[in-house]
Amino acid sequence: MTTTAPTTTGVPRARSRRRVKPTLALGLVLLVPFVLAALAPRLLAPYSxxxxxxxxxxxxxxxxxxxxTDNxxxxxxxxxxxxxxxxxxIAVFTTLFPFVFGSLLGALTGFVGRWADAVVGRVADLVVVFPFLxxxxAIVAVLGPGLTNMYIAVSAVGWVAYWRLVRGEVVAHKQTEYAQAARVLGFSPTRVLLRHILxxxxxxxxxxxxxxxxxxILLGASLGYLGLGAQPPTPxxxxxxxxGKNFMVTAWWISGFPGLALTLAGxxxxxxxxxxxxxxxxxS
Structure with a gap:
């Protein structure tokens, strides 16, 4: 009796799928010094x-x-x-609140549909009529300059993109076989949405x-440049x-190195x- 050797073609394929992408690996490596500087600036900075x-x-x-040195x-x-x-x-707070609110709202309206989807859709259309920046x-100018008011303004506008993304995905996924099977098994709508679809x-x-x-980060830098974001002497x-804009010819480093940090972070x-x-x- 002859036996066939078990195939191992699936093993390398599974391993390759778990391999970290080069762009992701490079991004994570570049993120390390930013995280270290954010967590322990006093240990790394030579001066006040x-x-x-x-x-x-x-x-x-x-x-x-x-x-x-500066002026x-x-x-x-x-x-x-x-x-x-x-x-x-700024990078975390200008995205975390819109992400959480927009994703939850998109999941809810995409799953429920009907009047809730129509009402939120009209509000989203009203927000995107105006340019984001x-x-x-305008909102920061009304509330006053500062980081907290900037976070409020970005959250009031930035949720729309996340709402649209998640809503569209939920609408597509709620028609799939696994979502319908969960309903047949008697799971509650909340469990179907939060445990299976979302x-x-x-x-x-x-x-x-x-x-x-x-x-x-670029938005925070732009508002800071206009005097509406972080306020001096905050670095x-x-x-x-x-x-450093007034010293570009004689002292380019005042604006040059912060600009380089902005570019590298982006x-x-x-x-x-x-x-x-x-x-x-x-x-596939």
């Missing part, structure tokens, strides 16, 4: 980010001040490091969340770029978002 030193005004990058003699490297905590906080600036429908919103974090990258979150999209994309 707010103390003035009038004997070291507008010094070029050197061994003592690797990123130079008040403050060490730019220390301000960039401490600004990482503020900008990472213009509406955020975990499968939330993936596009999670991918968009990571990309939206890079946009949140925030957008505020630092604004502080690229980092974009890489993570692209990597997650590749890793979570369904395969």
């Amino acid at each position: 980010p707010t103390d003035f030193d009038y004997s070291a005004i507008l010094q070029a990058p050197s061994a003592k001040h690797p990123f130079g 008040f003699g403050r060490d730019v490297l220390s301000r960039v490091i401490h600004g990482t905590r503020v900008d990472m906080q 213009v509406l955020v600036i 975990p499968n429908a939330i993936t596009p919103a999670i991918v968009y969340l990571m990309t939206d974090m890079s946009l949140g 925030e990258w957008g505020v630092m770029v604004a502080d 690229v980092t979150f974009s890489l993570i978002g692209d990597g997650l999209a590749d890793a979570l994309r369904p395969r």
